[in-house]
Amino acid sequence: MPGVVMAPSYKYKEGEVYHGFQCQRIEDVSEFELVSYTMRHLSTGTEFWYIDRNDANNVFSVHFRTPPINNTGLTHILEHIAMDGSNKFPIRDPFLKMLNRSVGTNQNAMSTTDLTNFICASRNEVDFRNLQRIYLDSAFGPLLTYSNFTQDGWRIEHKDVHDRQSELVIKGVVYNEMIGIFSDNSRILRRDLLKCILPDTAYHYMNGGDPLEIPDLEHSDLVQYYNKYFHPSNGRIFCYGSFDPMKSLEYIDKEYFANKDAIDTAFSHIPPHPRWSEPRQIHVPCRLDILGGSREKQNQISIALLMCDRTDVQGTFEMNVLTELLIRGPNSAFYKGLIEPNFSGGFNKNTGYFLRCRDTYFLVGLQDLKVEDFARFNELYEQTVLKIINEGFEPHHVESVLHNMELAVKHQGPDFGCAVFYTSMSLWNHGGDIVANLRVMDNIAKLRSSLKQNKHYLQQKVEEYFLKNTHKLTITMSADESYEQNFQKATQKVLNQKLKNLDSDDLEAIYQNGLKLKEEQNLIEDVNCLPCLTLQDVQEPLKIPKIWDELIQGVDHIDFMKNYIQEYSIEEIRDKLCAIGSRVFHKANMRVAINSSEAQQPIVLEHYQRYLDRLPSLEKMKNKTDLHLLKPSYHQYEMNIALNYCSKAFYAVPYLHEDHPGLRVLAKLLTAKYLWRVVREQNGAYGTNARIGYDGLFTFNSYRDPHSTKTLEVFDGCYDWLKELGDKLDEEMLLEAKLGVLQLVDWPIPPGETGLDYFNVRVSPQDYRKYRARALSVTIDELRVIIDKYFKQEPKHFGKCIL
Ligand SMILES: [Zn+2]
Known part of the structure; x- marks a missing residue:
């Protein structure tokens, strides 16, 4: 490129030490207009990656390499309860409570197959520093109390806590979550596949937890694991955006790393898997899906192949290109080879290239096909691979894939910082070159040059990866009527085993602990140890965000489509x-x-x-604008899943009505203070919320919920709760709810969607400003008027539904 090359002036210098962190590498990545600084803490060895970029949406994350050591869901439960109170913020669920005291654009924790991550993002610096302090303390100073362990992990408890005579059952947030997750057959396939394709490494354990083995976990195992794996030496810290990183370094060094020494972290290292010399095959059962197609077509088949190492940046890039050529769109090779013959329900959900483990792997498979067609799948798969090796890909197709990748570099979303982290975390976790991975244009150029030198380059890759690859697993899965029943029997057996050894003292302890936990859950805590934004901190919107979203969905829609294709x-x-x-x-x-x-x-x-x-020109169709409100309706859809989804909806007022902002504040308040406490913490549902859509529908929801009618009663009881709240509804509660609303209304908008709100729903930037100001200024008295107006009487038009 012509022009004068300026000597780059960097904010920090290689070799210099900043608050205990030595700057080791500085690199420009011009395609994203960023400068990457990689640093290392001198005494603990913790890596710190700072990306300096002119972007207000700043990101902070801490992660640890945490391979599972059994099937008890240890790392998953640890992730949950690390978020359940820490030394500096010793209250339950500070993360959730912060949702109401912050305007963050991302607040999350997750545990994957081999890492545990805490990540937050905000465009407001006061808020960013608040979140950073809480996230750091969750990572480096969690309380990990026994009662949190029993609440989020597992416990034996009376079905009705207050009734000694009621049945003893296993409860726990993660325990229920995992039962819920495996209601989905695709998750069963992926679980069994991962277990079998990487049998000699940590990946054959289920990091989320097997519901049958979760009750084997002891609180002390968890604390022990934490002390070993959540050491700074085994952690990595990421910072992105325009806020001063030195403030972060200073705080981390002073509060957490001072007086800490480095430890050898070889224990968490995951080696590449030894390659098999022969392909393998397995068959697994799954749940019969009563909403699915015909019984004899409820089968899936997949071929999985182990690919290059996660740290091979160019190799994984080229596999991404191959994946596009092989499975994306009707031009792709496997689409033509496997889908066009039309004997299945299409690619199964697990088809794709997976980069979450030390060894990457590729999966291609079909769903909804007959057992007799398994052989046909294998034949067509072989034929397709051979055809590619012999004939190659269309040059035009290759070019369009590369061109799309170049275009993607130019289209950066509003959450670019988080996206960079998510695409880098697994590579970084295994010690790969995270900066080379960002140089997408270099990767493309290298591939173009390989193709120029050897026009069979990609075909040869297919030969090496697909034809000659003996680390290949074929997995077939069929629905089994007794699957659910077998699972119930197995969970009952686990419970019986536990109950067998209990004496009267243990039973008394179970009863007392149940009451104690219930009491703790009902306790109104003083949240003042948590930082909070003031209304001054959020007075001005940064940019007009997007409010419009709508989907065609629902069980009725699926039913309709199913009948339609039959008819x-x-x-x-x-x-x-x-x-x-x-x-x-x-x-x-x-x-x-x-x-x-x-x-x-x-x-x-x-x-x-x-x-x-x-385009033809026809008469304009008549626009029907009458609003049809249906009579109250109740639906229950019986599905073969272990947990329920409950919902109640009524029509309130649309976006531009003056009460809408107040209703939105109220929805936030109900979610945080009422539903979460009762439906999730006490009754064990995985999630619950109240919200109002721009169309005016006010809805209550719960998901992965062990109850149904009980939850609907909770939804109906919201007016009584609000009345009971009385004077306890104070300025602080109101402020939290308002900040929660701001989080929604200030959501950043990608450049490509600018103006779409006005186009789609006629909400102008002025309307938006008015809306935002109204949400911020709603008073307690106004809220009380709204409560009486919309919740005192059962609405005329409402619906209730249980899945
Ligand atoms: Zn979870």
Whole structure:
């Protein structure tokens, strides 16, 4: 590129030490206009990665390499309870409570197959520092109390805590969560596959936890694991954005790393898996899906192949390119080879290239096919691979994939900082070169040059990775009517085993602990140890965000589609779609939004004009604008899943109505102070919330919920709770709820969607400003009026539903 090359001026120097951290590498990544600084803490050895970029959405994260050591869900439970109070913030669920005291754009913790991560992001610096302090303390100073362990992990308790005579059952947030997750057959396939394709390493354990083995975990095992694996030497810290990183370094060094020495972390290292000399095969059962297709088609088949090492940056990049060529879109090789013959329900959900483990792996498979067609799948798979090796890919196709990757570099979303972390974390966790991984343009250039030197380059990769690869696992899965029953029996057996050894003292302790936990859960805690933003900190919006989102979804919709394809032939459906198309797609019926740079405008408009010329012009269809409100309705859909989803909805008022901001504040308040406490903490559902959509629907939801009617009663009881709250509804509660609302309304908007709200739902930037100001200024008295107006009487139009 021509031009004057300036000597780069960096904020920090290689070799210099800043608050105990030595700066080791400084690199520019021009395609993303960022400078990467990698540093290391001198006494503990902790790596610190700072990305300096002119972006207000700052990100902070701490993660540890945490391979599972059994199937008890240890790392998963640890992730949950590390978030359940720490030395500096000794209250239950500070993370959740912060959701109401912050305007963060991301607040999350997760445990994957081999790492545990705490991540937060905010565009407000006061808020960012608040979150950072809480996240650091959760990582380096969690309380890990026994009572938190029993609440989030597992415990034996009376079904009705107050009734000594009621049945003893196993309860726990993670315990229920894992039962819920494996209600999904795709998750069963992925679980069994991972276990079998990497049998000699930590990956054959289920990091989330097997519900049958979770009750084997002891609190002391968990504390011991924490002390070993959550040591600073085994951790990595990430900072991104425009805020001063020196404030972070100083705080970390002073509060957490002073007086800490480095330890050898070889114990958490995961080596590459030894390669097999022969392919393997397994068959596994799964749940019969009563909403699924016909019984004899409830089968899946997948082929899994172990690919290059996670730390091979160019290798994983090229596998990403191959994945696009092999499975993405109707032009791709496996689509043509496996889907076009049309004997299955398409690729299964686990088809793709997976980079979460030390060895990467590729999966391709079909769902909803007959057992007799397994052999056909294998044949077509072989044929497709051979065809690619012999004939290669269309040069045009390769070029379009690479071009799309170049385009993606230019289209950065509003959460770029988090995206950088998520694409780097696994590579970093295994000690790979995280900066080389960001140089996408270099990776593309290298591949182009390999292709120039050898036009069979990609075919040869396919030969090496797919044909000659003996680390190959074929997994088949079939629905089994007794799966659910077998699972119930097995959980009962685990429980019986536990109960067998209990004496009367133990039983008394179970009863007392149940009461104690309930009491703790009901305790109103003083949240003042947590930092909180003031309204001054959030007075000005940074940028107008997007509010519009809508989906076509729902069980009725699935049912309708299922019946529809039964009732009509493909030809009939085609003709119907054509008829609808010819009525819908014509000039008078169309509105268009174009988002482009100024330079591109004439070209875009020219293409648009040409497109328009080809559209038919018909009479404009009549717009029906009457609102049809249905009578109260109750639905229950029986599904073969272990936990329920409950919902109640009623029509309140739409976005532009003056009460909408107040209702939104109220929804936040109900979620944080009422639903979360009762439906999640006391009754054991995984999640619950209240919200109001821009369309005016006010909904209550719960998911992965062990109850149903009980939860609907809780939804109905919200007015009584609000009344009972009385004077306890104070300024602080209101402020928390408002900050929660701001989090939603200030959500950053990607550049490509600028203006879409106005286009789609006619909400102008002025409307948005008014809305935001109204949400911030709602008073307690106004809220009380809204409560009486919308919640005192059962609404005329509402629906309740249980899945
Ligand atoms: Zn979880």
